[in-house]
Amino acid sequence: MTCLSRFVVVAVAACACIVPAALTAQQGPVPVTVVTVEPQDVTLTSLLPGRVAASAEAEVRPQVNGIITERLFDEGADVAEGDPLYQIDQSTYEATVRQARASVAQAEAVLRAAEREARRLVELQSRNVASEQALDEAVSARDSAEAGLELARAQLNSAEIELSRTTIRARLSGRIGLSQTSQGALVTASQAQPLAVIRNINPVYVDVTQSAADLLRWRRGETEDALRGADATVRLILADGSDYSETGHLRAAEPNVDAQTGVVTLRMEFDNPDLLLLPGMYVQVLMPVEVAKGVYLVPQESVVRDRRGRPNVWVVNAENVIEERAIGIIQDRDADWVVNEGLEPGDRLVVSGFQKTAPGATVAPEERAE
Secondary structure, X not given: OOHHHHHHHHHHHHHHHHHXXXXXXXXXXXXXXXXXXXXXXXXXXXXXXXXXXXXXXXXXXXXOOEEEEEEOOOOOOEEOOOOEEEEEXXXXXXXXXXXXXXXXXXXXXXXXXXXXXXXXHHHHHHOOOOOHHHHHXXXXXXXXXXXXXXXXXXXXXXXXXXXXXXXEEOOOOEEEOOOOOOOOOEEOOOOOOOOEEEEEEEEEEEEEEEEHHHHHHHHHOHHHHHOOOOOOOEEEEXXXXXXOOOOEEEEEEOOXXXXXXXXXXEEEEEOOOOOOOOOOOEEEEEEEEEEEEEEEEEEHXXXXXXXXXXXXXXXXXXXXXXXXXXXXXXXXXXXXXXXXEOOOOOOEEEEEOHHHOOOOOEEEEEEOOO
């Protein structure tokens, strides 16, 4: 190799070493986005699966036998207690009422005659014209006529009740479902299938299952003490993942533990003004458990995991150098993690710019806009 060639090779190598250093000096610290965290008290929740149930439900059933002559409601509509729903043929029951009224009139006539006879014999006996036996028989006939009249009136009342039951009425205010019978169908008082079902769906109940150990905490007041001063309302997550606008509260607990699963059924109550919740719908309930004091809400995008899956964050220290720290996560809360270990008040966590830097590098932190 000639002297000129050796000079060119050495010059090129020297330039290759000088150019990256110059570019690095020109670029300076890499900008990253950070979030400053401070300790706070956070209400921890438990996510429980549940089903929506109507707060009241009534099956519409016939109480007398007969042929349905008319349906008096619109399927799926709201009905009020006492509204007529079905009409059963009344002809047989009207005839029975007329017969019972005639029996009452006949009993009244018999009673009037018995009373006149009793008064007459009382007068005769006072003049020693009638015997004691005749008077006793007259009084007995009068009392028997009174009993006969009461029996006839009771039979009339029963017939009138049967007649009134030919109009099947709503026993509950709510929304009525589909009709299970039609005009011309024969119904009986002892049939198994209801004619329709009325459900009150404002408010609604949500039944969830909870472990017996957690229930004991509720019973002993530990959870109530832990939640003092915190948000104790119950939130609902719908099947599509959205939050339900209304909050609820714990209403009751089933006084029985499932022997196989060790869980107890809890009943929550929610207002349902828009009738969005329907019986049988699957939901999830966020129920408060306790208050974690002095914890941090850390954006989920700031958490990175090592090869073993352990959570870490990059913290920008006072010299704007990145430090990697291991943290302890309790649970998630919306878009944040609830962290109880590894952080200090005022720590600045990297949430964006991971690809351009690494732990130990100097960066230019920029606070993320709210």
